[in-house]
Amino acid sequence: MGVLLDISHVDMEFPTPKGPFTALRDIDLQVRKGEFVSLIGHSGCGKSTVLNVVAGLYRATRGGVILNGKEITEPGPERAVVFQNHSLLPWLSAYENVELAVRQVFGKTKSRAEMREWIEHNLQLVHMGHAMHKRPSEISGGMKQRVGIARALSMQPKVLLMDEPFGALDALTRAHMQDSLMEIQAELNNTVIMITHDVDEAVLLSDRIVMMTNGPAATIGEILDIQLERPRSRLELADDPHYNGYRARVLKFLHERHSKRDPSPKKSAADEKTKFETKSVEHAA
Numbered sequence: 256m257g258v259l260l261d262i263s264h265v266d267m268e269f270p271t272p273k274g275p276f277t278a279l280r281d282i283d284l285q286v287r288k289g290e291f292v293s294l295i296g297h298s299g300c301g302k303s304t305v306l307n308v309v310a311g312l313y314r315a316t317r318g319g320v321i322l323n324g325k326e327i328t329e330p331g332p333e334r335a336v337v338f339q340n341h342s343l344l345p346w347l348s349a350y351e352n353v354e355l356a357v358r359q360v361f362g363k364t365k366s367r368a369e370m371r372e373w374i375e376h377n378l379q380l381v382h383m384g385h386a387m388h389k390r391p392s393e394i395s396g397g398m399k400q401r402v403g404i405a406r407a408l409s410m411q412p413k414v415l416l417m418d419e420p421f422g423a424l425d426a427l428t429r430a431h432m433q434d435s436l437m438e439i440q441a442e443l444n445n446t447v448i449m450i451t452h453d454v455d456e457a458v459l460l461s462d463r464i465v466m467m468t469n470g471p472a473a474t475i476g477e478i479l480d481i482q483l484e485r486p487r488s489r490l491e492l493a494d495d496p497h498y499n500g501y502r503a504r505v506l507k508f509l510h511e512r513h514s515k516r517d518p519s520p521k522k523s524a525a526d527e528k529t530k531f532e533t534k535s536v537e538h539a540a
């Protein structure tokens with residue numbers, strides 16, 4: 256299948272009082288339609304910066320991003336973003352939060368009735384149909400995140416950008432959300448770029464895992480193709496040698512990178528444990 260999103264030789268420099276800081280150097284990544292790509296790397300390496308360049312929030316210092324043949328120069332509804340901490344408007348219900356996005360994208364092309372149907376459809380897709388008239392303060396963290404995902408999906412984006420979407424959730428809710436996301440992905444064939452610190456999550460969900468080197472001047476260190484059949488079941492994969500091989504490969508990359516930055520093995524191991532969630536898939540089930 257053809258390339259939908261072309262992140263082409265992107266450098267990103269930020270001006271700082273001490274002079275320019277090079278966050279990214281030569282990020283080059285082509286994403287196909289319907290592909291699920293995860294970005295993983297140590298804290299501060301530049302994952303969010305990559306996502307922000309694709310979102311159009313930052314302009315690359317060199318290189319650029321082409322979506323469907325058109326260069327990205329600003330944010331747009333064809334690239335919906337889901338953040339770690341939901342960004343719902345607290346005074347609006349779940350329904351009304353999604354409605355805002357739907358009006359923005361479909362206000363001129365869908366009738367009122369069609370928009371209502373579409374909003375409800377997207378909330379049902381994330382299993383929020385029963386609580387759609389509740390406000391963010393009346394629902395759990397996982398439910399809020401579901402609404403954020405419904406809002407992003409309702410825009411029918413060409414690319415879904417997710418910045419640690421499940422990072423703030425407990426392990427069980429997180430596992431449910433991952434399963435929901437896989438179901439939705441199977442149904443809608445979305446193109447997704449997701450940042451995660453969770454190695455299991457990356458292997459379970461992704462078609463490819465992009466591993467980034469440490470900053471400054473972070474770049475792509477390695478790309479791992481995850482050739483596990485779909486639909487994927489976390490329970491079955493727990494004993495799958497291929498699954499465990501992919502998992503080990505990512506952990507090794509991260510560990511090696513960390514060791515290079517800090518040669519103290521004691522500190523590396525401790526940091527590794529806190530920064531990367533390496534729980535086994537059975538625990539999350």
Ligand SMILES: Nc1ncnc2c1ncn2[C@@H]1O[C@H](COP(=O)(O)OP(=O)(O)OP(=O)(O)O)[C@@H](O)[C@H]1O
Nearest residue numbers: 269271276278297298299300301302303304305470
């Ligand atoms: N607006 C900015 N101005 C200056 N430096 C910045 C700016 N945004 C990011 N940086 C720097 O760029 C580097 C990459 O930051 P970024 O937030 O992209 O990393 P990250 O991999 O997403 O981190 P984390 O995993 O902790 O969220 C960091 O050193 C950060 O301090």
